[in-house]
Amino acid sequence: MSGRWFHWPLLATLAVMIALVGATPPAALAAPATGAPGAVSSSDIATECAGKPVRVAARWYFPPGQPTALVWLQHGFSRTAANLDALARSYADAGFLVVSPTLDSVNLGGCAVAYNVADNAAFARTIGGVFGSGRELDSPLAASLLRARDSAGRPDVTMPYRMVFSGHSAGGEFVVVAADSLRRADPVAYRRLAGLMLFDPVNSFFGVNFASAAASLGADRLPVRVIASQPSVSNNFGQGVSVLEQTTQQRFLGSRLVTGIHIDAEGESTDLIGELSELAVPRPRNGRVIRALANGWSSDMVAGTVTATYYPGGRYYDLLLETRTVTTLPVR
Template sequence: MQADWYFPEDADESTRLIYFQHGFLASGPIYSYTIAHLAERTDSIIVAPSLSSNFFSPSAEWVGGSTVQRAVADLFVGDRAALTESASAAAGYDVSLPEKFVLVGHSAGGTLVTSVAGFLADNGAIADLQGIVILDGVEPAGSPFVSSALSKLRGADYRPIYLISSDRYFWSRNGDMADKLQLARPEDFNGVNLVGGRHIDYMLGGNKIIQFAEYLTAGFSKPQNIDAAEILMAGWVNDLFSGTQSQGVYGSPGEQISIPTPAGTADAVVLPLGYPARPVWNPVLEAVLTAIFDFGGRNWFVYEPLPGHGVPVGGQAIRACAVSSCFR
């Protein structure tokens, strides 16, 4: 699989490592601005693999399938040879990657990184995982992975999971991820809802045509929500690495929080997720689209390899993208 790497210009022993996963029908480069800003705000090396969205894959080798999720978890086992080889190829020199890492994922990528954490508990590599940040995570109907992972991330394997949720509407599966987190961890701080948030608040890249198409598909983002999303994710990532709650935004259930940004003040509400004052989309359109995609999730999407189509997972490598990104 192809991967884009983002490196600090002067990496040292304080530099961190983040694995960033795109969502369904997306790729790593679509998030280039989002990832570069996150890397700069957190002094992190970030790897952003581009995975298939072919949910008909009989071997479940797509962003929502278990084969890829287990393969990603295996990247962090032992000496992490595949990750190190890829990082060194992208940088053009031998790279020694930080041991501690955080998982960040958007949409279906949020399901993937949560599932990966569960598989890390299985393969013994969870010790270096500091936590997970989910950007409007979406798990298709029929997928068992989030619930399975949450059942494993307890006791010694417990890791914080922070979610930024859009309003309830089709592209967030009507807040399904927020509800699952709240059900599994009712006493925890699980994240916030950006009021008026849209599913594309976290997808900033350099191609204006693709960016406009994203807005047409999922709704136009408020500029202050885009800025607030960057502030939230960077603050939480910094706190996950430091083991504190000094830089991120936190609060009590239902608490309303104002987040000052260069584009104006964004409003957030601490989970559990409520309901918008008015439907985001036409309710009939919402119901039709939801029914179609839920039927596909339960009947067409391949989450586990079909009989005779399983593939070995251990030892798979990430191929470095030809161009890495550096920032000051």
Template sequence: MKNSSPRRLPRLLATAAGAVGAIAALLVGSPPPASAAVACSGYSSSTTTCVSSPITVGGTSYAADWYLPNGTATGLMLVEHGFSRSCKHLRGTSKAIAQKGLMVVCLNEDMTAGNPGLATIIGNALADRAVVPPNGKPLPTAYIVGGHSAGGHFAALVGQRLAQRGYAGLKGAVLFDPVAADGFTAALLAVSAGGSRPVLSIAARPSVINLFNNSFGALTSLGADFVGIQLVWSKISLGTPSGGSCHIDSEGENTDFIGVAGALCSPNATQTARLRDFASTWAKDLATGTRTASHYCTDADVVATCGSVVRDLVDRSLPLAAPIR
């Protein structure tokens, strides 16, 4: 296996997360209310429709954007935005997943520390089948939870609540460079259910804004053979990977100045395309019970067991990617 030592760096760097938490907090500042801007503005697709329609639970309405396939959806995927961001920043990623036949929903709500209170409310509403999609579309029975950064923590908490309620249609999680807060490990363990439900992540290079991949400890504690991939680095200086992937690759062309300033990097079109390919393929597999072998490894420690798409990224010198392990 080529360049094995750099691939161990993310887990080593993750141990530094506690020391840089205060720095990251200064970077992003106080959490403003999530933007009320309509994610569906300017949306166009021949196979899906974007609709802004709130989710109402117990008389309280929560702003939400929906991506609806023209036909019958194979599943519902929560695709939640990050801290101080909004659903409009994940428009392209949501579209890519919806075009694989899934219904996608994103809540325009505060995601500070994963917003555990709201996660419980939404988890209960989904378990009770009390969420009503717009345009008369039926609510799918298969659920996948997913999200970016702090939204990834929110998604894990929603999944945990579904698992606690015994909802049989929970199929797993697909996360985009999640940033863990208190309770993240327990939430992922509940979603995974001993490996019976896949939990998969697409990570960026280690940085202050993702607390140096502080989600990796929870992901590797699941004991699964494959929990995702860290996208490529463009160079290694003094043994430390840099360049290449960015924390906001999931936002891609939908990001803005605040996103770039907070992440201290700009999305790369190639990395964004890779992220959306993995995310949409994994989501479709979870919803339909299939497995696109090219996008997984049987054993993350053995490159020879990886499918062609993963292997094309990890079995090279530079740029370098790695399965999360």
């Protein structure tokens, strides 16, 4: 989940423990969704990596009506799309069409969500290109949506023009690198990207892909919002957030949860591996704050607006400050 190669033996051991004891995740902890329930279906996305064709499993989440934008929601190291299910449903309830791929965590060819045993920058660039071509009727992303909407009984849904790249942990790094690649390779498609919504992003132990991509996007003034947890081993002691504070040139970057842990973004969708890696369970209050701010900030990115209540000086945000729920991330 942290995107570090040295966590893999621990996580593998935890997985064996879960299999032996037959453990299951705890009951749902977060507040129920506020909108009408949307349909969910699965559909692979055809792409390639290391010169070979691959099919990436993905979950599609449909809003009650026509979507306002597409959200690419990417999980972190040792995780799957299922671990972000609660967050994805919240996005869909807020009017977004969400696609949440499941990527490998370790791959000798670099076809993974994290840079660990091999550089995954080329894979991130390839996946970013898939989203860049998403509105083309013959594109792999559009084909995946067609299958998913038929399965979900939502033939009315069409691919939105605007999109937000969103990622948790190592998935945050992955979407940042993908976004900068899209900026360089396809400026027309890049104009569709409204911004980045990152949940406790973690930069890989190797390389400078994250830092260089963040600096390039910062120079381009792409909107970036971050919800961070407290520094810990799981997020490499907050180094990913520090990079963003120094490079993205935002007037307002985001917030840090005062009692936050790395798996708060997963909420009730986490599992025993996540809980054992933190020696804690997600706090329902933090999950509600994460979803409220992410939906508000993402909606503003798409619409080009500023909904005052979600920012310093606004009623909701200032209440979070007053109750010591969040602090505001500094920017350079």
